[in-house]
Amino acid sequence: METRTKIYQNIYQDSVALMRISATISDMPGIEQASGLMGTTTNLDLLLESGLLDARPNTKPSDLLFVIKGKPEALDDAFTAAEIALAPKESSESSGGVKRLAPTSLLGALEEAPMANLALISTPGEFAAAEAMKALRAGLNVLLFSDNISVEQEIILKKYAAEKSLLFMGPDCGTAIISGVPLAFANVVRQGNIGIIGASGTGIQQVSSLIDQLGSGVSHAIGTGGHDLSKEVGGLTMLAGIHALANDPQTKVITLISKPPAKEVADKVLAAASKTGKPIVVNFLGADASQIKGPHITAASTLEEAAHRAVALDKGEAADFTSAGPDDLGINERSKIIARTIKSPQRYLRGLYTGGTFCYEAQLLLQNHLSDICSNGPVGNAQKMTSPFRSEGHTVIDLGDDVFTRGKPHPMIDPTPRNERILQEANDPETAVILLDVVLGYGSHDDPAGELAKTIGAARTSLKGSGPAYIASICGTVNDPQNLADQKAKLEAEGVTLCASNAEAVILALQVVKRSQQ
Amino acid sequence: MKNIISDPLNVINVGLAKFADPFVAHSVPVISCQWQPPAGGVAETAWQLAQITNNPIVEAANEIAFSRYLEANPILTGVGTAVDSIPGMGSKQILHSGPPVAWRDMCGPQQGAIIGAILFEGWSSTAEDAQKLAKNGDIELTPAQHLNAVGPMAGIISPSMPVWIVKNEMLGNLTYCNFNEGLGKVLRFGAYSDDVLNRLRWMADVLAPVLQEAVEIMGGLELKPLMASALHMGDEVHNRNAAATSLFFRKLAPAALQGSADKAQISEALSFIAGNDHFFLNLSMAACKSMLDAASGVENSSMVTVMARNGVQFGIRISAFPDRWFVTEAPLVEGLFFPGYTGADAAPDLGDSAITETAGVGGFAMAASPAIVQFVGGDVAQAVENSRKMQRITLGRNSAFTLPMLDFAGTAAGIDIRKVVDTGILPIINTGIAHKDAGVGQIGAGLTAAPLECFTQALRALYYNLNT
Incomplete structure (x- = not known):
């Protein structure tokens, strides 16, 4: 030293x-x-x-x-x-400090953007209610994407919003479209006269996309979150949405989408909707159509039907479109052709869904025609699967279920888990048809059809050209970032049969399976 | 009323960054925030916080508290002996810095300083006896803040010590602070050698009368303008008081020279002040205390009125609860050490001087004093950034204290516990570092931050007050 x-x-x-x-x-x-x-x-x-x-x-x-x-x-x-x-130093570029600090909190962001009128909140669930409450108290409308909010908090938030005349969408609201702008998981839909209020994200996506495809447009699509129409919450957001669209001059027709609400909630909602004086299309998935009635009210039994009937009302035409049933001629012609590729022991339907509402709708449509359906989220007469990871008989699976997504991205964002499941089902000699949904729009994967096509191609190659038939519907529009036309082309090139809606795809798949059992 | 159905969308995106994409694509204004879990990640506290944000009762209370703070005009009105000047001070009482703490739990410097004060008062003649006296509870030990007083480091004020007397002209409230002894072996770092005691005696016998008379001749001295000038001269009036001391000296010297004291004594007194860059610190603290006491006691106000440390615990008080402390373990100071010392020698954060940050100067005015940020190896830009960051946790700005580096914007002032808990941005404090053993003195200086735990405790208390 x-x-x-x-x-x-x-x-x-x-x-x-x-x-x-x-x-x-x-x-x-x-x-x-x-x-x-x-x-x-x-x-x-x-x-x-x-x-x-x-x-x-x-x-x-x-x-x-x-x-x-x-x-x-x-x-x-x-x-x-x-x-x-x-040694003496040059003063650094940022001395005098022009460097701007990014806001780290919702209220900090509001200070920088005082004109903001909506908070889109997607923080982890345990903090989401607090963020939403801060937003409401700061006078902001809210879309709460996060889930796992307690019913007590949901009620506090919704009552506060109602008191302040603010729109509160959520919790667990995945989809909304405000003045043509898609929020969270939503499609780029033409602006028009049809207002939508929906408790289901994929339900709104299906109806709004079909409206666009049919040449009409959407004024606003308001998501309520899945628990809004429960007895406890009482449809607070749906009622606020009806009120908002009633006063919106752009909205000429209102479409309501939900699973069947509690009876008293349904009554309240239908009464409020009737009172707007505007034509109302109601799709309470699986509800008894005879219960859905009232002045200006048109019932629809599928999402597809709701879209078609709303468009008809918008155009001043008769709202009489009905989704294809098992007896439909066109469906039967198509099923005959597809069934030729099916050989014994292929006999079961396997629905692999990324959209929970599509899975739900599929079971409703199948329940009167197939007696032994299994699902991880059973509806009607369907049975609960022994294991969600192994299909038995006719099986319809919601791959967006918590059991598959815990700690992983949703299959609409990352198609890998469903693609793996497709390979698993394709290799099952008993699988006759694989039924699929493809959801486009913001929030979804950049190229879901491309990924799906690759997987189906790989499955066919490994099975030397044989294997199950593939039937799919694509929920989206040509203006979506993924482009409906491009996505269609990719699946058609792999021989996937495409249907205009989930309802149609389900019925076509049903008919193919029925033929395979004859 | 903000309406998204009738008006164009304008969005704040909180959470997944990807969700901002469609807004950008559709030319909708969107601002994304780099969200972090509030309340230190405790969901229940976050929910309580949410329910008391934009609360009309709290906002109204804060408006009152904050305007009382802004309007306060602290004036140095005199010098007196502690026991005669501070209402409620007993003849066998010693005041100390920070929240309440028992003798046996006190840090080394604070114990040393109390021994020194006992010797200074003549209650014992040896350190051993003084220690026994303190241990037996014969001396009443009280936080200075309980009697509207403050003291740097150990913050010891005993009955015969001289104190500054500062009066807020607006409300008439009085605050007190002891005199600054300079650097090296001093009582506030727990030293009680003969030099230290002799200096204290000289300060009481010679310095105090000279200053008392000078203040009288000046007819009082407004402290805010002086502090404001010092901020434009490189001080942040906590860790740097070189300019403020000079400015004070300029006011004081002509008055002192008119005094009746012996010329040699006046000369000694002025030389003492001229030789101590930190002399003004204690006046800065009394002035800050004066402004904050004015803001204290407004029911349901979430404004912080005290941040103080005793070397063991860090405590804050808020306007709504003027008699409650919210305390947690005192943090260690991140800083640089004098040759021969390391972090292992340091006492945890100590002293009432964080009253300066509470009042919007010190660490909150770091942009005024870029050299201070170098304590942690930062640069000028960082000093500016720190001052800006503090704006995110305060009720407003104090336009009496402006920062040239921020285009003469007022300093961030009036810490709101709700904003601290929401953003997780902790109040920055510039501070000296004391040796953990009594009497060694200052061994470094650096930056520390007020611990979040104090603020979440205060927030819960305010929540319950509003909801029960």
Whole structure:
């Protein structure tokens, strides 16, 4: 160890700056201690006391003194570093501080954007209610994408929103379209006269996309979240949505989408809808159609039917479209052709869905025609699967279920898990038809049909050209980032039979399976 | 009323960044925030916080508290002996910094300083006896803040010590602070050697009368303009008081020279002040305390009125609860050390001087004093950023204290516990570092931050007050 002292004349450095430089030098390899000080008597005393110096050097208070103790071979580098640090510096570009700090909280963001009128919240569920409450209290409308909010919190939030005449969409609201702008998982849909209020994200996506495909447009699509029409919540958001669309001059027709609500909630919602005086199309998936009635109200039994009937009402035509049933001639012709590719023992339907509402609708449509359906989310007469990872008989699976998505992205975002499942089902000699949905729009994967086509191609190759039939519907529009036409072409090139809607795809798949069993 | 059905969308995106894409594609204004879990990740507290944000009762209370703080005009009106000047101070009482703490739990410097004060008062003649006296509970130990007083580091004020007397002209409230002894071996770092005691005696016998008379001749001194000038001269009036001390000296010297004291004593007094860059600190603290006491006691106000440390615990008080402390373990200070010392020698954060940050100067005015940020190896831009960051946790700005580096914007002032808990941005404090053993003195300086736990405790208390 060696201690070396250097004196620099007429350099002034603030003691703080010197401490900082000293700390840096002390950390250099081979250096035990470094100390830079102005040569005042007090400072020299300090150096003597600390034992770094044993004799008082001859310095003036204006001299800068650097004392470094360390291995002899390390000292030169240490002094060079010290001298570089002591040299006067150019002021850094950001001095004077024009650097802008990004806001780290919702209220911080609001301070920067005081004109904001909507908060889109997708934080982890345990904090989401708090973020939503802050947004409401700051006078913002809210779309709460996050789920796992308690019913108590949902009610507090919705009552507060109602009191302040703010629109609160959610919790667990995956889809909305406001003035043509898609929010979260939503499609780019032409602007028009049809307003939608839906408790189901994929339900809204199916109806809004079909409306676009049929040449009409959507004014606004409001998502309520899945629990809104429960007895506890009482349809607070749906009622607020009806009120908003009633007052919206752009909206000429209103479409309501939900699973069957609690009876008293349904009554309240239908009464409020009737009162708007605007034509109302109601699809309470699986509800008894005779219960859906009232002035201006038209019931629809599928999402497809809801879209068609809303478009008809918008165009001033008769709202009499009915989704194809098993007796439909066109369906039967198509099923005959597909069934030729099916050989014994292929006899089962396997529905692999990314959209929960499509899975739900499929079971409703199948329940009166197939007696032994299994699902991980059974509806009607369907049975709960023994294991969601193994299909038995006719099986319809919601791959967006928690059991598949825990700690993983949703299959609409990452198609890998469904593609793996397709291979598994294709290799099952009993699989006759694989029924699929493809959901486009913002939020979804960039090229879901492309990924799907690759998988189906791989399955066919490994089975040497045989294997099940593939029937799919694509939910989307030509203006979606993925482009409906491109996505269709990719699946058709792999021999996938495409249907205009999920309802149609389900019935076609049903008929193919029935033929395979004859 | 903000209506998204009738008016064009304008969005704040909180959470998944990807959700901003469609807005950008459709030319809808969108601002994304780099969201972090609030309330230190405790969901229940986050929910309580949400329910008291934009609460009309709290907002109205804060408006009152904050305007009292802004309007306060602290004036140095005199110098007196603690026991005669501070209402409620007993003749066998010693005031200390930070939240309440028992003798046995006190940190080394605070114990040392109390021993020194006992010797100074002549209640014991040896350190051993003084220690026994303190241990037996014969001396009443009280946080200075309970009696509207503050003190840096150990913050010791004993009955015969001289104190500054500062009066808020607007409300008439009085605050007190002891005198600054300089650097090195001093009582506030727990030293009680003969030099230290002799200096204290000289301060009481010579310095105090000279200053008392000078203040009288000046007819009082407005402290805010002086602090404001110092902020334009490189001080942040907590860790740097070189400019403020000079400005004070300029006001004081002519008045002192007119005093009746012996010329040699006046000369000694002025030399003492001229030789201590930190002399103004204690006046800065008394002034800050004055402004914050004015804001204290407004029911349901979430404004912080005290941040203080005793070397063991860090405590805050808020306007709504003027008599309650919200405390947690005192943090260690991140900083640079004098030659021969390391972090292992340091006492945890200590002293009432964080009253300066509470009042919007010190760490909150770091942009005024870029050199301070170098304590943690930062640069000028970082000093500016720190001052800006503090704007996110305060009720407003104090236009009496402007920052040239921020285009003369007022300093961030009036810490709102709700904003601290929401953003997780902690109030920055510039501070000296004391050796953990009594009497060694200052061994470094650096930056620390007020711990979040104090703010979440205060938030829960305010929530219950509003909801029960």
